[in-house]
Amino acid sequence: MRAVDSRTRFRLADLPMAKDRTPGWRTVAGAGEVFQASDGTWVLSSAEAVRFAHRHPDIFSSAAAFSGAGIPIPLIPVAVDPPDHLKYRRVLDPMFAPRVINSIEDDLRAQIRDLVAGFATRGECDAVGELAKLYPTQVFLTLFGLPLADRDQLIEWVETINENSSTGTAEPKPVVVEAAMAMFGYIQRCIDEKRRNLGDDTLSRLLALEGDDAWSDDELLGFAWLITLAGLDTVTGAIGFTMLYLARDADLRRQLVADPALVGPAIEEVLRIEPPAITTPRVTMQDVDVCGVRIPAGSPVMLCLATANRDAERFEHPEDVDIHQADRGHVTFGGGIHRCLGSHLARREIRLVVEEFHKQIPEYEVAAGFEPEVVWPSATLHLASLPLVFPVSGAVS
Amino acid sequence: MRVVIDDERCTGNGRCYAVAPELFTDDDRGYGQVIGDGSIDDHRLDLARRAALACPDQAVTVEDR
Secondary structure, X not given: OOOHHHOEOOOHHHOOOOOOOHXXXXXXXXXXXXXXXXXXXXXXXXXXXXXHHHHOOOOEEHHHHXXXXXXXXXXXXXXXXXXXXXXXXXXXXXXXXXXXXXXXXXXXXXXXXXXXXXXXXXXXXXXXXXXXXXXXXXXXXXXXOOOHHHHHHHHHXXXXXXXXXXXXXXXXXXXHHHHHHHHXXXXXXXXXXXXXXXXXXXXXXXXXXXXXXXXXXXXXXXXXXXXXXXXXXXXXXHHHHHHHHHHHOHHHHHHHHHOHHHHXXXXXXXXXXXXXXXXXXXXXXXXXXXXXXXXXXXXXXXEEHHHHOOOOOOOOOOOOOOHHHOOOOOOOOOOHHHOOOOHHHHHHHHHHHHHHHHHHOOOOEEOOOOOOOEOOOOXXXXXXXXXXXXXXXXXXX | OEEEEOOOOOOOOOHHHHHOOOOEEEOOOOOEEEOOOOEOOXXXXXXXXXXXXXXXXXXXXEEOO
């Protein structure tokens, strides 16, 4: 029997994360590259340990980690292990490739231009509530060929489910069940309507698959479920953090306005420092040694992407945004076979937000006295709100 | 010297062609492809090494031959 004392007295939810994540991530990294937390979960905190798990999906099962999630449908593709996983990604990767995003970029750019124009003459905005929360859902609806009018309802369901779901095994709250049932119904109706009237969009292309490649309704539902619950609030988080760092760093912001080629590196650095998906779960399928520590078969494991991204071995300034180290690699979108399917889309969304925001509002800062906070504890991180103030162009001063 | 992408390791992160579009391009799955035979001269060595470092899956390597 393992001595409980050997475990590190550590619970992620106890860390002070709301205002500044740096002390919390130092605590995690300081507990060791590989350690067992109070609840029995093994934590991989270094870049080497996380990358090892990414390279061995057969040992670190994603399917086993998601099987107890209480969802009666397969969460495709994250809850699928090799070899079936490849079958899904072969179909999905081309649908989320940069070339596909290029084909709808003009539309996506026009949408963010309109959102920014909605507050550009007002001199202030909430960059989370009026932008970061709205845009990812609009992009999802656009990609899936669904009406933008569904945006606010979809956001409400997703927020209700994400904000009231504990990561434990407790029974879901009634509000979650209600929102989940409503969203299931909505997705099923979208599938039914789209099947009768195929268009030039991702959902139509999935519905058009034939023979052995054809997806069942359960597979379609599971995929749509995963995208809406994991692919919207994470991008909300990333957009919010990007705007926060740019609002606080006038020098960096002005460099980006002067040289748009620096937007990409700046985005990478904020993604590295503030990954919205801070951890990803796995379960070991066999005994395995990671960085000299033996993890037994059947153990729940947490890959801590946030600390892997701040590994002092890899970065000269691990805790600061520094565009000169933007090419040194991070794991904000994971790695290995489960690399975030929407990573190309997320990066494009953030870039379009920065470019179009700066065209209309090149100078801005966080409202005086406001201290931005993330919702915590939470499975993914996003700012609750981000009030910005800025001069109104053309205004008489 | 030349750059190589290990197809076994590449999972389509797309960092190589973002960091070094002179050396890599994207395919229709969003995966990186080496442009031409991947040969690099000295003044592109630094760029190639940055692309290798940027890959979260360490799929990009610079071969010394």
